[in-house]
Amino acid sequence: MNVAKDSNSAETDNFPYRYDKTHDSVDIKANYEKLEGKEVSVAGRIMQIRSLGGVRFFDLRDEKGDIQIMILRNNLTKEMEETIDSIGRGDIIGVRGIVTKSNAGEISVSCKEATILAKNLRSLPEKFHGLTDVEERYRNRTLDLITNLKVREIFKTRAKILTYIRSFLDSHGFIEFETPVLQPTYGGAFAKPFITHLNALNQKMYLRIADELYLKRLIIGGYEAVYEVSKDFRNEDIDSTHNPEFTQVEFYQAYKDYEDFMKLTEELFRGMVKHIFNTETITYQGQKLDFGKPFQRIYWVDEIKKQTGIDVADLDDEKAKIVAKQENLTTSIPNASHVADALLDKYIKPKLVQPSFVIDYPVYMSPLTRRKRGNPKLTERFEFYMGGIETGNCYSELNDPIEQRKRFEEQEIERKKGDEEAPPSDRDFLAAMEYGMPPTAGMGIAIERIAMVLTDNPSIKEVILFPLVKGQDSK
Numbered sequence: 339m340n341v342a343k344d345s346n347s348a349e350t351d352n353f354p355y356r357y358d359k360t361h362d363s364v365d366i367k368a369n370y371e372k373l374e375g376k377e378v379s380v381a382g383r384i385m386q387i388r389s390l391g392g393v394r395f396f397d398l399r400d401e402k403g404d405i406q407i408m409i410l411r412n413n414l415t416k417e418m419e420e421t422i423d424s425i426g427r428g429d430i431i432g433v434r435g436i437v438t439k440s441n442a443g444e445i446s447v448s449c450k451e452a453t454i455l456a457k458n459l460r461s462l463p464e465k466f467h468g469l470t471d472v473e474e475r476y477r478n479r480t481l482d483l484i485t486n487l488k489v490r491e492i493f494k495t496r497a498k499i500l501t502y503i504r505s506f507l508d509s510h511g512f513i514e515f516e517t518p519v520l521q522p523t524y525g526g527a528f529a530k531p532f533i534t535h536l537n538a539l540n541q542k543m544y545l546r547i548a549d550e551l552y553l554k555r556l557i558i559g560g561y562e563a564v565y566e567v568s569k570d571f572r573n574e575d576i577d578s579t580h581n582p583e584f585t586q587v588e589f590y591q592a593y594k595d596y597e598d599f600m601k602l603t604e605e606l607f608r609g610m611v612k613h614i615f616n617t618e619t620i621t622y623q624g625q626k627l628d629f630g631k632p633f634q635r636i637y638w639v640d641e642i643k644k645q646t647g648i649d650v651a652d653l654d655d656e657k658a659k660i661v662a663k664q665e666n667l668t669t670s671i672p673n674a675s676h677v678a679d680a681l682l683d684k685y686i687k688p689k690l691v692q693p694s695f696v697i698d699y700p701v702y703m704s705p706l707t708r709r710k711r712g713n714p715k716l717t718e719r720f721e722f723y724m725g726g727i728e729t730g731n732c733y734s735e736l737n738d739p740i741e742q743r744k745r746f747e748e749q750e751i752e753r754k755k756g757d758e759e760a761p762p763s764d765r766d767f768l769a770a771m772e773y774g775m776p777p778t779a780g781m782g783i784a785i786e787r788i789a790m791v792l793t794d795n796p797s798i799k800e801v802i803l804f805p806l807v808k809g810q811d812s813k
Contacts (some may be wrong), residue, residue, distance in 0.1 A: 428458025526550030
């Protein structure tokens, strides 16, 4: 059979441009009693070929699963026999045939006609083990998706998460917007940015680390509930919960505070789990997470003080160095913010298996957040955890431009001391705030980390289709 034209042509001979597919593997298996004896057309990739007693069997895999194709030669024309003989493992074919069962009782399609739709020019991994090398799976995700149905299900679940979040926010009156990825000043988080250069303006630019400062401009401009599904970039370490390129959803609502958003977050996640799994209880790494119960609240400054005697609300950089040594903490910079974060990791995170709100952060850790009513050393901020993983961060947003300018100046001091994660002052954002910003609550949630928990995966690379892998040479 003529597989392809000469090397100067991108076209293939004899292969159709389209194929009329009437059913998929799941349809046929779910509706066997109605379809038995009827003609169907299916299409997919041949994963295995075997013969038994003069009958040839193809295992055909489509988007949803596998279906057995049964070939009895006495049902075929000579031309069709030649086509069948030319089909190899990994080829994509279309099959027209009758729904039946094999002698072993397996639901099958008895082939009347087969059409080759695309030839496979590479060998597939052995059937029973598939692609098992972890680094190779990440490096060659196309082959991983071909051979591992479980991996396909992971990314279907991830897609459902995003669809549900959008639907939830839309139903609560939020409007989706797009803000710049390429920014003259970065901000909205503690993170190192990726730096580039815009030739047209001869100007240094940054890939955004967060959407916050632009979405707040929309609130100032008169929208009352906004959100963005975004790709953000942070030039930091790669580990089980971090990837330099990641997806998050940030949403902001005027006239709300962080208490309102705790209620909204609980409603969002409880509904999401119920919608995707039809239950409020899931398992992550062997531990049951119950989204049906009220989410626990941990006031972490009080909790750290109770466990260690350290009052992180009063921590400064000099005290932080002493605490880091006493507690044997490893931080990139031994300043108050980094040491307080390390104390949270050491003493609080082990308690955060169930859906949890970690509440009220020191002012020095939260430069964009309003001070806590009744305690000016703290801010009205919470982080949301599940399965021990931080998946969301929320503020009662600071809306006083004078206080915001002061906080930015304090961050500039930290930057000069060597904290590369401290964001710079954003003069354009400050100017926007001076028009008047209403009381606002805002939150960012990490899509990959949610997907990790909801698909029971311990590594972020398992829920990113094409994660960064060192030395990605073409194969």
